[in-house]
Amino acid sequence: xxxxxxxxxxxxxxxxxxxxxxxxxxxxxxxxxxxxxxxxxxxxxxxxxxxxxxxxxxxxxxxxxxxxxxxxxxxxxxxxxxxxxxxxxxxxxxxxxxxxxxxxxxxxxxxxxxxxxxxxxxxxxxxxxxxxxxxxxxxxxxxxxxxx
Numbered sequence: 454x455x456x457x458x459x460x461x462x463x464x465x466x467x468x469x470x471x472x473x474x475x476x477x478x479x480x481x482x483x484x485x486x487x488x489x490x491x492x493x494x495x496x497x498x499x500x501x502x503x504x505x506x507x508x509x510x511x512x513x514x515x516x517x518x519x520x521x522x523x524x525x526x527x528x529x530x531x532x533x534x535x536x537x538x539x540x541x542x543x544x545x546x547x548x549x550x551x552x553x554x555x556x557x558x559x560x561x562x563x564x565x566x567x568x569x570x571x572x573x574x575x576x577x578x579x580x581x582x583x584x585x586x587x588x589x590x591x592x593x594x595x596x597x598x599x600x601x
Contacts, residue, residue, distance in 0.1 A: 458555065458569075458572050458573055458576070460550070460570075460572075460574075464573075465573070467546060471542075471543045471547065472574050474540065475582075479585075482537075482585050483581055484584075484585065486499075486502070487584070489581065490577030490580070522570075522580060523567065523571075525567065525568055525580070525583050527548070527551045527552065527566070529583065529587075530551060530579055531544060531547065533579075533583055533586050534582065551569060551570075552564070552565055553565065555570075
């Protein structure tokens, strides 16, 4: 079961502001074939590119990182964000959002030690950033025979 981390109204507004600030700086580092949660890109765009490539190749590669939103270490996220902004308030709030406890239906609070809450405005941007820094180097230049 996937637990969502839906923020309250004030946090949603602040997360949207932080995401808008970071998005401008981060978009250029994202892989051109990354379509998830990107402005001006959709699953339909990804399918169109895939359809074209299927005529050139008789194989495809699809990767899905299991429990990605739940498993990313907080220190890695904060280091990755710090590489792209000097805004102290962004780093402060992202740190707070990541570690804010989760309220269970019975009212108990469960601490968060890893991951980024799925359902918040900034989580997809954080996921794309971590992907760009950790996974993308695997598909770097010089991979012989790998068509794009």
